[in-house]
Amino acid sequence: MAPYISPDPPIEQLARQLGPNGLPYALPIHPNLVHLTIGLFVIAIAFDIAGALYPVEKRLFRFLALPVTRAGFHDVGWYNLVACAIVSFFTVAAGFYEMLLAVPLPGVTSSIGLQSMQTMLLHGVGGVLILLVIVAMTVWRGYQRFAWRKDMGRQVQWLYLLVGLGLFLVIGLHGTLGAELAAEFGVHITADQLLAAGADLREALP
C-alpha cells in the first residue's frame, strides 16, 4: 500500500478565525463540562454504595445525630446519574469540536509513552464509549429503581455497583489521556502554543 501523503493541514482554512490557543474563544469548554460528568458520576455511584451498605453505617449516622434515610441515598444515586447522562452528551460534543481544532505540539511523547495522535484517537473513541456506558447504566439504574427493585430497601444490584467502580478506573485512565493532551501536548493552551511558535512570553503574555 502506498504511504499516506500528508496535505496541508485543513485547520489552516480557519486560521484567521482562531486565537493563539487554536480556538475561536479563550477558554476551552470541554474540560469544564468534564468536571460535571466526572463529579456527578462518581458521587452517584458513591451514594448508591452508601445506600447499599446502609445497615452497616446506620449506627455511625445515629452517633452523628444526622438523620438519614436509605431512600435518600438512592435518590442521590439516581438523580445525579440522570444529570450526568444529560450533561455528558454536551461534554462529548464539545470535546469533538475542540479536538477537531486541536494542534498538538510536535515531537512530544507523553509520560505513558504515547504520541499525540494515538492519545487523541484513544481519548475520542474512549469518550464516546464512556458516554454509551453512562447512558446504558442510567437505563439499567432506572429499571432497578422503578421496576425490578421498586419495593426493596437496597435499590441497586451489586453488579451495578461493581460496573460503576470499574468505570471509575476507565474514567481515571481516560482523564489522564485528556490531561496529557493539555499539559504535555499543549492542546488549546495559549502559553504552550505561543512558546512553540517561538514567541517571548514576557511580551506575548505580560
Add this chain to the structure above:
Amino acid sequence: MNHGLTRFMLEPLPLPFAPHLPFAPLLAELLPALNDHNLPWMDTIHPIVVHFVIAMGLISFVFDLIGVLFRRGKLFEVSFWNLLFATAAIFVAIIFGQVEAGLANPYGASSEILNLHSTIGWSLAGVLSLMSGWRYVIRSRDPQQIPLSFLGAGALLSALIVVQVTLGNQLIWVYGLHTVPVVQAMRDGLV
C-alpha cells in the same frame, strides 16, 4: 524571577521545597524530586479534586431550583447531600491547590489571578461551610421545604463558583502553569 521557588528550580536536581532551610537535605530524601510538570506527583491533583466542588455545588443549586419550581420536595434531600459533599471536597481542593500554587511559579498577570483564585477559594470554603450549616438546620425543621433566601444564597454560590472556575481556567488554559512547555521555558530562564 525573584521568586524563591524559581531560583531553586534552575538547579540541576531540583528539590521539592526551599533548599535554604537547614533540613532541606532531609526533605530531599523524603520527598520525590520535581518532574517536568514541576510537581512531586505525576500531574496536577487540584483540578481533579475540584470536579466535586464544581459539580456538586452547581447541581445542588439546580436541584433546589427544580425542587422549588416543580414542587419536588424529594430533590431537596439530593441537593443537601451534594452541598455537603462540595463542602467536604473544597478543603481537600484547597490543600492540593496551595501546594500546587506554591510550585506554580506564576508569571506576568497570572500572579494576580492566582492570588485572587486563592482568596476566593478560601472564601468559598467559608461560604460552603456556612451554607451547609444553614441547610442542616433547614432540613432538621422540614426536609420538604426550603426558604427562598436559601435559593438566593445558592444562586450567589453558583455565581461565585463560575467566577472561581474562570480564574482557574485562565491559569491553565492561558498561562499554562504546570504544563511541560511552560515549566521547561521557566527552567531555561525564558519566562
